[in-house]
Every structure is written in C-alpha cells, then in structure tokens.
Amino acid sequence: MDTMAETATRAPRWLSDDEQRAWRAYLQATRLLAEHLEAQLQRDSGMPHAYYEILVTLSETPERRLRMSELAERTRSSRSRLSHAVARLEEAGWVQRANCAEDRRGAFAELTDDGFAALVEAAPGHVEAVRTHLIDQLTPEQVSQLQAISEAVLAGLERAGVDTGCPMGSNS
Amino acid sequence: MDTMAETATRAPRWLSDDEQRAWRAYLQATRLLAEHLEAQLQRDSGMPHAYYEILVTLSETPERRLRMSELAERTRSSRSRLSHAVARLEEAGWVQRANCAEDRRGAFAELTDDGFAALVEAAPGHVEAVRTHLIDQLTPEQVSQLQAISEAVLAGLERAGVDTGCPMGSNS
DNA sequence: AGCCGTTGATTGAGCGTTCAGCCACCGTTC
C-alpha cells in the first residue's frame, strides 16, 4: 500500500496501522458472521436472510400486509429487488399479492398463514445463531458499544445521503 | 416476535430489547456501509469489492502472483468463486494466469501492470470512503472498541468451526 | 508397473441482486 501512496494522483488520508487493523478485523468479522447466518438460514429454513427479513417485517404489521413501496423502505431494499423477492416468496406460498383499492397502481404484499408458519419455524434457529455468534461473544458493555458505533455509522451514512430509496440524491 | 416465542417448538433465549436494538443497528449499519463501499468501488473503478481485494492481495505479494489456492485462502474465498473471479479479471486484463512448473495441476494468478495501475487508481477513493463513513464517524476509542468486538466475534466463529480459511498468524 | 484416494482447479446451472427500461396510473395544469 505504501508504494501506492506515492503513485496516487492525490494523496488521500491513508489509514493508520491501528485503523487498518480495526478495519480489516471489522471486515472479516462482519463478512464471516453474515455468511454464517445466511448459510444457517438457508440450510435450516430454505430462505435467504433478506427474505426472512421481509417476512419479519410483514409479520410485525397489524394486518400482516404492506404496500410494496412501504415494504421496500422498511427492509431498505430497492423496489426492483423487492419485486423479484416477493415473486419468489409468492411461489413459495409465503406471501401473496393483493390489489390496492385507493391507488390502482399500488400492490400489497401480504403474509400468508404458511408464511407466518415458516417464520415461526425459522426464527428460533436464526435468533439462536445471532445470540451464539454475536451477543454471547461480547460483554454487555460491548453490546452497547456496538450499538453506539452502529448508530454513529448509520447516522453518518444517512447524513451523507446514502439512502436506499433515493437515486436522485446523488449528483455532482 | 413475542407471540412466536410461545408458538415455537424450542425457542429459548430470545434477544432482550437492548440486544435486539443493538443487533438491528449493527445489521443496518454493516449492510448500508457495505453497499455504499461496493457502489463506490463499482462506480469509480468498475470493480466489485471482492475483486479489489484480490488485486490488493496480489499486490502485497513479492512477485505479485499467487497460486489459486493460496489466493483463495487469503481472500477467504471459495476456489470456485476465485476461479470465476480471476476469469473476469483476466478478461479485464488485470490478472493473467500462468502455469505452475512444480505442480502441473496448479495455476498462478498474476497481477498485470494494468491491474496494478487499476489498483492504484481505485485505492485512494476506496480508502477515503472507508475513512469518511467508518473511521471518521467514530472516536478513537470507538475504533479500538470496534476492533476488540470484531476480534471477539471472529474468535468465536473460528472456535465454532466456521471455516475462516486463514490462520490468525498470517498478515501483510 | 498399476491402482486409488486426494488435491488443484475449472465448469455449468441456479439463485439473488442490480440496472435500465418499461407500462400504468396519479395529480396537476392549461
């Protein structure tokens, strides 16, 4: 990396050794954890984590249904991605679409009973994995540190306009 | 989620409110950050982050070349994934394959001059993004907390037999 | 020599995501 510092057109603020160690540890930990949780959910419940989150989000709603846009926002997903995902979930019988009366462009995604059952099946194993590989590895103090850190990063990203649903925001 | 605790066949140890807040914040922060970095690298340098890491790993090697297996381990990638990736990188002219004399099954992946140039182009923007959206959002204390947390999680995953592909000792 | 399990690496199908483009509908304006 040092050799590149000289070659670069405009010297950026490179990371210090400590920062780089933290960054690389963070990168590996988040990636491995995500992969592990993904694999667990796929293996035990036959759904990717993103789909699990869709089901969770729907289940936390009074009528177990949401407009596609609203669902996309809450799951921080693009509309396209959600559209494909709901199509898959519909094939699995876990979600069904419903027309919207007030806005005929709109569509609802609705959690079916099978979908709720699948969620009930999937949740314990997933939560157990999260606890085992994240929460239980940390002291209570570290858990709250992690929350503070995550919220700081989130705030920074949102302040920078890195909002998922807003393609117009980035310009130059 | 509480309703599901009763329905599930075996569901001990749900997350407390604090733990769940921490988990969800972590989830969103890591995901948004990863997506942002991915997008930045793709937009500014035309490569996904995984490919960037391959180039970095090759560049940090004396001869700028590594056996495929070795490269797969260092980038924590599956062999298959790496094989596909190197194929793409070869198309881009950033990497070239070379036969291995000692083991005729083997193959080297070698960083080309164009590949190194692409890396030199890409690195400043990427590092800047990491700094801006992660490091600069945190106090120095939080950075070291994050490192400790990440290492704890990593150690837990490795203890649990999750294939890390990389023993703790090796670094760059 | 011949066999046989292992290892290095590639391949192709399938899946999820992104991106760009599209259509249908909305609300406003003239």
Next chain:
DNA sequence: GAACGGTGGCTGAACGCTCAATCAACGGCT
C-alpha cells in the same frame, strides 16, 4: 379533457456467488 411530469411497480439482461460435478495430476501403496 388532454397533456404533462411524477410515482408504483414490473421485467429482462447481466453479473457475482454457491453448489455439485468434473477433470487432470499428484503421491502413496502393493
């Protein structure tokens, strides 16, 4: 009421990844 830009949602192609299958070469064995 016709035209307009904006919005809700869908589609298809391209891409990266995973998984299982495959192949060739190695190395130890008798």
